[in-house]
Amino acid sequence: MKRALPVLTVLIGIVVIWYAAAVWMNSTWVYDQAERAGTTVSFAEMVPQTMDQDRPLLPPPHQVGAELWKGLFGQAVTSKRSLVYHGFVTFKGTMMGFGLGIVTGVLLAMAIVRFRVMDMSVMPWAIISQTVPIVALAPMILVVSNQLGIEGREVPKAIIAAYLSFFPVLVSMVKGLRAPDQMQLDLLKTYGAGEGETFLKLRLPASMPYFFASLKVAVAAALVGTIVGELPTGAVEGLGARMLLGSQYGEPLITWAALFASAILAGMLILVVGLTERMIAQKMGVRT
Amino acid sequence: MKDTGHADQPVIEAKGLNLVFQTADGPVQALKDVNLTIGAGEFVSFIGPSGCGKTTFLRAIAALETPTSGTLTVNGMSPDEARRKRAYGYVFQAAGLYPWRTISGNIRLPLEIMGFDRKAQEERVQRVLELVELKGFGKKFPWQLSGGMQQRASIARALAFDADILLMDEPFGALDEIVRDRLNEEVLKLWARTGKTIGFVTHSIPEAVYLSTKIVVMSPRPGRITDVIDSPLPQDRPLDIRDSREFIEIAHRVREGLRAGHHDE
Numbered sequence: 001m002k003r004a005l006p007v008l009t010v011l012i013g014i015v016v017i018w019y020a021a022a023v024w025m026n027s028t029w030v031y032d033q034a035e036r037a038g039t040t041v042s043f044a045e046m047v048p049q050t051m052d053q054d055r056p057l058l059p060p061p062h063q064v065g066a067e068l069w070k071g072l073f074g075q076a077v078t079s080k081r082s083l084v085y086h087g088f089v090t091f092k093g094t095m096m097g098f099g100l101g102i103v104t105g106v107l108l109a110m111a112i113v114r115f116r117v118m119d120m121s122v123m124p125w126a127i128i129s130q131t132v133p134i135v136a137l138a139p140m141i142l143v144v145s146n147q148l149g150i151e152g153r154e155v156p157k158a159i160i161a162a163y164l165s166f167f168p169v170l171v172s173m174v175k176g177l178r179a180p181d182q183m184q185l186d187l188l189k190t191y192g193a194g195e196g197e198t199f200l201k202l203r204l205p206a207s208m209p210y211f212f213a214s215l216k217v218a219v220a221a222a223l224v225g226t227i228v229g230e231l232p233t234g235a236v237e238g239l240g241a242r243m244l245l246g247s248q249y250g251e252p253l254i255t256w257a258a259l260f261a262s263a264i265l266a267g268m269l270i271l272v273v274g275l276t277e278r279m280i281a282q283k284m285g286v287r288t
Numbered sequence: 289m290k291d292t293g294h295a296d297q298p299v300i301e302a303k304g305l306n307l308v309f310q311t312a313d314g315p316v317q318a319l320k321d322v323n324l325t326i327g328a329g330e331f332v333s334f335i336g337p338s339g340c341g342k343t344t345f346l347r348a349i350a351a352l353e354t355p356t357s358g359t360l361t362v363n364g365m366s367p368d369e370a371r372r373k374r375a376y377g378y379v380f381q382a383a384g385l386y387p388w389r390t391i392s393g394n395i396r397l398p399l400e401i402m403g404f405d406r407k408a409q410e411e412r413v414q415r416v417l418e419l420v421e422l423k424g425f426g427k428k429f430p431w432q433l434s435g436g437m438q439q440r441a442s443i444a445r446a447l448a449f450d451a452d453i454l455l456m457d458e459p460f461g462a463l464d465e466i467v468r469d470r471l472n473e474e475v476l477k478l479w480a481r482t483g484k485t486i487g488f489v490t491h492s493i494p495e496a497v498y499l500s501t502k503i504v505v506m507s508p509r510p511g512r513i514t515d516v517i518d519s520p521l522p523q524d525r526p527l528d529i530r531d532s533r534e535f536i537e538i539a540h541r542v543r544e545g546l547r548a549g550h551h552d553e
Contacts, residue, residue, distance in 0.1 A: 183380050186352055190378040191398045191449075192371055201397065205388045284388035285429035 015061055022060035026050035029057070059256050067257040080236075083261045089238040091265060093154065093226035097161020098219055104162060105169025105218070106211075112170075113177040113203070114195075123174075130167050134160065134225060139232045153235060161225035165218040172214030176207025208284065212277040219269045227262060239265070297364060299453060299485045300326040300349055305358035307344060307511075317510035318344040319355070324504065324513060328452075331479055331486045333496035334504045335542060341511020342489045342504075346455050349487060350378050362453070374402060376453035377446030381461050383438035385430040385445075392417070392426035395445045402449055416444040419478060436467035440474070447482070455487045460495070469527060472498055476525060493546075497521075497538045498530055505545035515545035 023046075030049045034041045041049070051060055059067075071083035078085060108126065111118045138160050145156040180202050188198050230240025239262045246255030307319040319341045326332050334342035347353040348360060351367035362370035370376065377398075385394045392413050399409045417423050420440040430438055439459055446454060456475075460468045472495060479486055490496050496503050497519065505515040519538060521529065529535055 183382060183384050184386075186347075187378065187380065187384055188401070189352060190350055190371065190376070191401045192374075193401045197401055201401070202386070205386070208388070285390065285431075286387075287429075287431050 018058075018061055022056065022058045023047055023050045025058040026053055026056045026060075029053060055250055056252060059253050063253060064256045064260060067253040068260050071257045071261065083239070083242070083257060086237060086239050086242050086258070087261050087265055090223070090226050090230065090240065090262065093157040093229065093238065094161060094219070094223045094265075094269065096154065096158035097225055098165055098222040100158055100162035101165030101218055101222055102169055102215070105166040105214075106173055108166070108170050109173030109177060110199075112174050126167060126170055129163070134164060134228050135231075137163070138228050142229070142232055153229065153237075157226055157229035157238075160229040161222040164225040165222040168214040168217040168221065169211070172210040173207055176210030177203045179203075179206045179210065205284065208280065209286075212273070212280070215273045215277070216270055219273050220266055223262065223266050223269065297328075298325045298361075299328050299330075299363060300324070300487070301359075301361045302345075303359045305345075305348070305360055306356045307341070307348060307353060308356045319348070320510035320512045322358070322511075322513055324516070326485060326487070326502070328485055329483050330502055331488065331500050332502045332504060333488045333490055333500040334506060335490055335493065335496045336506030336511075336546065337508055339508035339511065340506035341508070342506050343457055344511065345506075346457055346487055346489050349453075350376055350455055374449055374451055376455050377449065377451040379439075379443055379446045379454070379456040379459045381458045383430070383435070383442040385438055385441060387430055389429075390426060391422065391428050391430065391433070391441050394430070394441060395426075395448050398445060398449050404449075412448050416447045419447060419481070420444040421474065434467075436463055436471060439463065439471065443475075443478075447478075451484075453485045453487065457489045458491065459488075461491065468495070473527060475499065480523065493539050493542050494530060497535055497542060498525060498527075503538070503542055505542055507546070507548075514548060515541070517541055517545075 027046055027050055030041060030046045050056070052063065053059075056063065068083070071081070075082050077088075108118075108122060112122060113119075141160055141163075142153070142156045145159070150156065177199075184202060184206075185198065188202055193201070226238070227240035227243070229235075230238035231244050235241040235244070239258045242258035242261075243255050246252060246258060302322050302324045305319055305322040306317070309316045309318050322341075322345060334345060336342050344353055348355055349362060349367055351371045360367060362375055363373070365373070365375075385391070386397070389397065395413045395416060396409050399412060404412065413426065414423075417426055420443055422437060422440055422444060425433065425437065425441075430441070433441065443454075443456075443459065460471050463471065475486075476499060478484075488496075488499060501519050503515075503517040503519060504513055505517070506512065507514045517538060520534060521538070
């Protein structure tokens with residue numbers, strides 16, 4: 001309860017501001033309608049009319065909630081109108097990209113920590129890679145993978161997601177693998193431990209806290225990457241495609257519902273990463 | 289004391305040892321013309337101010353530093369060969385236990401690397417835990433133990449693989465006086481029971497005199513040996529031996545040696 005209270009306070013604050021903003025933004029349409037009809041509306045008459053428009057500039061929370069509910073539970077989960085279906089497509093893409101990002105990030109970090117030349121040559125490029133806007137890059141990746149004869153969007157989507165998610169893993173793992181101090185390295189040296197053993201017994205376990213901290217960022221980045229990968233024209237599946245559909249057809253409710261569905265998905269992913277971290281931390285004797 | 293079979297052969301022998309560090313400010317002579325012979329089963333303390341090379345000398349014995357010139361042998365071999373034959377266990381100033389391993393797991397670390405089988409690992413862990421009086425603490429994680437207990441665990445870790453030489457670099461420097469006294473007593477007991485050759489770096493005159501059969505006094509810039517004192521104290525040393533006349537006399541000589549080294553500058 002002690003932790004829930006501040007969160008709830010902020011939530012209520014957001015909802016209040018949201019309703020106020022909805023009234024303000026949607027009122028324009030109400031006044032325009034009245035002017036065209038040659039009538040006038042009072043403030044008290046206007047407010048209810050901002051709450052259930054078909055195409056509101058800013059849909060109020062209850063409309064988004066209703067649309068989200070309809071999208072999640074209004075039909076079979078296999079239906080193309082189901083947000084569960086689209087959410088699962090996005091989830092699959094996110095997981096593939098996340099996995100690819102982790103593998104890339106960890107392998108690059110290992111190489112960078114091991115070889116000075118890698119540190120000098122790869123690290124600057126890894127940083128530069130993140131300065132290129134992904135929305136500009138995503139269509140190119142799609143086109144190139146299509147040229148290479150890769151069917152469908154799963155692979156390019158995973159590459160786009162991995163492109164965003166490998167970086168936090170790389171940076172954290174470089175720091176984590178270098179975390180052991182000289183004394184700990186000397187100790188292993190006195191045992192005649194080789195490089196492989198030093199890595200497995202010291203560097204890798206020492207890097208775990210850094211690794212999990214980066215995973216929370218990486219999983220969210222992978223989700224963003226996947227959604228961006230679903231945006232370019234032609235995509236019909238995934239939460240990104242739903243968002244685009246909503247904005248193309250002037251159906252803001254669809255966009256908003258897809259937005260919230262992706263927020264829920266992100267929350268669940270971060271929760272799972274957090275729980276895994278707690279489990280491993282307990283096994284590794286972290287003081288609780 | 290353990291009979292090593294060839295008592296005439298020194299365990300550690302340094303002849304004309306020099307060690308120069310190349311630093312950003314130019315070369316620093318960490319050790320200059322060090323000559324020292326340590327026999328089997330001796331307890332040797334190295335004492336001196338910071339920068340006198342006592343830790344560097346210990347690290348050179350452990351093949352963690354490479355001498356620039358002169359000869360250094362451990363059990364008649366080069367330090368590097370001796371390391372591969374598991375000649376020594378090293379105890380650092382900080383316990384340096386892995387926080388993600390239990391106490392048993394930490395002691396098992398060198399055994400895993402050296403390829404002991406599981407059964408042997410378990411036996412050895414239990415044996416050294418008893419030796420340092422930490423029986424029953426094997427399943428605890430390091431943070432659940434006090435600083436003194438952690439340092440005992442790190443000594444157990446150094447003892448686990450039966451090295452003949454135990455090298456200790458200010459192992460109790462970070463502990464308070466009372467814990468330190470207790471651990472000093474225990475190290476003496478351990479030494480009497482195992483007959484190991486011990487090299488012990490310290491800042492503390494009483495600690496050096498209380499523990500050692502041989503006290504090596506060193507002075508800085510360049511790091512060198514100024515005096516080697518063979519202690520006449522008996523093997524069996526209760527804590528209150530520190531009030532005896534002999535003890536005070538040796539302590540005085542150590543202090544004189546330290547001061548003489550200082551005047552040379």
